[in-house]
Amino acid sequence: MTPVLEVDGLAVDYENGVRALDGATLTVSAGETVGIVGESGSGKSTLGAAVGGLLPSSARITSGAVRVDGAEVHRLRPKALRALRRDRLGFVFQEPIGSLDPTMRVGKQVALALRGRGGDVLSHLDRVRLSDPARVARAYPHQLSGGMAQRVAIAMAMACEPEILVADEPTAALDAQIRDDVLDVIFSLAAAAGTTILWLSHDLPAVGKRCSRIAVMYGGRVVESGTAAGVFGAPRHPYTAALVAAVPGAAARGERLTSIPGQPPVLTGPADGCAFAPRCPDALDLCGSRPPLVVAGDREVLCHRATVAVGR
Numbered sequence: 001m002t003p004v005l006e007v008d009g010l011a012v013d014y015e016n017g018v019r020a021l022d023g024a025t026l027t028v029s030a031g032e033t034v035g036i037v038g039e040s041g042s043g044k045s046t047l048g049a050a051v052g053g054l055l056p057s058s059a060r061i062t063s064g065a066v067r068v069d070g071a072e073v074h075r076l077r078p079k080a081l082r083a084l085r086r087d088r089l090g091f092v093f094q095e096p097i098g099s100l101d102p103t104m105r106v107g108k109q110v111a112l113a114l115r116g117r118g119g120d121v122l123s124h125l126d127r128v129r130l131s132d133p134a135r136v137a138r139a140y141p142h143q144l145s146g147g148m149a150q151r152v153a154i155a156m157a158m159a160c161e162p163e164i165l166v167a168d169e170p171t172a173a174l175d176a177q178i179r180d181d182v183l184d185v186i187f188s189l190a191a192a193a194g195t196t197i198l199w200l201s202h203d204l205p206a207v208g209k210r211c212s213r214i215a216v217m218y219g220g221r222v223v224e225s226g227t228a229a230g231v232f233g234a235p236r237h238p239y240t241a242a243l244v245a246a247v248p249g250a251a252a253r254g255e256r257l258t259s260i261p262g263q264p265p266v267l268t269g270p271a272d273g274c275a276f277a278p279r280c281p282d283a284l285d286l287c288g289s290r291p292p293l294v295v296a297g298d299r300e301v302l303c304h305r306a307t308v309a310v311g312r
């Protein structure tokens, strides 16, 4: 079966010289819910944008590919790319206001998103648990709270029952007490539509609770992926282990809470070796060369230590 999404050795440079992705690889099957985590600057948003061919004009793909259902996104002609975004992909961003047109009433925008698909605006707004859909439909975006605007953005992103929903920090700008409710909306609509979720987040506990799979990014690469229980419960990459130990709450479970010493890299070209090596407590001489991908069961780890562990 063709995976719904393949990110294959993707490298992306911005015109300021920053290398945001440095050979990122990730394969996702239909219906999976994947949490993509990593510190700021690890390349999560660039990866999410690349999935929809939404990279800014200042970004250039220097190698690798992104394929949705086998079709290479960055080789699609404009018409085919628009059709892909309209019919098969949905996006939800941190700031919902960016996805809404400030000059148009909400109801009209939702009607446009639903065009040709059946379903009426009010029942669609009801599905994202807005308490007064009729009032929201009459409103302009600036008249909505952040939580209401995000629910509208979710309703629009899910209007086409997309194959893949990319949710880039969808709750980071919302009050803590409504975050769970908004995530419930996203995950229940996606489950009903069979939509694959890529959730880009800093919130490890939230991602661990809801996602079937985790991909950990560092220095523009996916350094570990596997089931949420496996990756967070028994990390094999030293960066994942450090990230897990740094989560507030680890201390509450009786573990020592430690911040990760040093800063994440800002790459200006391909990293020769493992980008985490300068911060890694377990670095080997070997780590100056590019680590191979070690696959063991459902776990994929980009680390020389993992190679040594499986006796390669």
Ligand SMILES: Nc1ncnc2c1ncn2[C@@H]1O[C@H](COP(=O)(O)OP(=O)(O)OP(=O)(O)O)[C@@H](O)[C@H]1O
Binding pocket: 014, 015, 016, 018, 019, 020, 038, 039, 040, 041, 042, 043, 044, 045, 046, 047, 056, 058, 266, 267
């Ligand atoms: N438009 C841009 N122009 C130049 N550099 C960029 C641009 N967008 C991102 N970058 C740089 O690319 C690298 C990866 O950034 P990206 O936003 O993809 O990471 P991220 O993991 O999503 O970070 P965050 O969690 O802070 O959103 C960073 O060094 C960032 O500064």
